[in-house]
Amino acid sequence: MKIDVLTLFPEMFTGVFNDSILKRAQASGAVELNTVNFREFSENKHKKVDDYPYGGGAGMLLTAQPIFDAVESVCQAGETKPRIILMCPQGERFTQSKAEELSKEEHLIFICGHYEGFDERIREYLVTDELSLGDYVLTGGELAAMVMTDAVVRLLPDVLGKQESHEDDSFSTGLLEFPQYTRPVDFRGMVVPEVLISGNHKRIEQWRHEQSLYRTYQRRPDLLESRSLTEKEKQLIDQFKALKND
Incomplete structure (x- = not known):
């Protein structure tokens, strides 16, 4: 370019x-x-x-x-x-x-x-x-x-080294990016979510998607208005609303 x-x-x-x-x-x-x-x-x-x-x-x-x-x-x-x-x-x-x-x-x-x-x-x-x-x-x-x-x-091929480096960025998927953590697992009593150290990649992927959806619902609900939500995502948002109303 x-x-x-x-x-x-x-x-x-x-x-x-x-x-x-x-x-x-x-x-x-x-x-x-x-x-x-x-x-x-x-x-x-x-x-x-x-x-x-x-x-x-x-x-x-x-x-x-x-x-x-x-x-x-x-x-x-x-x-x-x-x-x-x-x-x-x-x-x-x-x-x-x-x-x-x-x-x-x-x-x-x-x-x-x-x-x-x-x-x-x-x-x-x-x-x-x-x-x-x-x-x-x-x-x-x-x-x-x-x-x-x-x-x-930064979106050009190989500029960031790995394509995945920007694929999960906030807004790239239509959702805000999920929370991320690094070592140590326990820092001053603040502990990394267990799922992230479980080694279960399917569970990790599901958790990240749910967290992205929740963060978007909390901070940028306007982004969800233009997103075609799956039935599962609609159910999760209903759960988020219920938690908010409790």
Whole structure:
């Protein structure tokens, strides 16, 4: 995979892209990460990339020309059109399922905004996706692009070493992840559940699924509304409700 990030502040990505999993992913050849300062593409003699909005209003807007030209510079001749992703608080909420979808692409381009917003022609004629981390506004799109890059790259084959490393992550199955424990079995009187040290893998798998369901019911019941529940899961949820009402 190739990921290009268009930003006015490429230095912000130095530490993030050169440490931990992202560093290892690049070293293994799983991904190529690049930052592009789209100010360098400005045709303005002062390298301006923003201007006042037509019709008046507060703040400045990023102009179309530098961003269109920067995107064209990183697109390779003959390639299928990459996913061009605008960091935007009006965009679709970024989720684990969206990260999984994007991880199947060959080329992603993230556009990091700044100032008051974008010339609408960038949104209308250039980008394929608009994504947001949540219902709040950041000073720029850089932090969001870092988060999304990390979430996508860790899903690429062999990046985490084992496929199972992310298959049970919260949200990957539609449920929150089950509780996990490590040595010692007894730490200050706090004991690991017996089932996990039983060696009975079928019981362990069943316990983990039940715990995932219970944790989701407790913390994110909204996720269960869009899940197609089995009869067994429905029975378990009825039991959870009964315990809650006791």
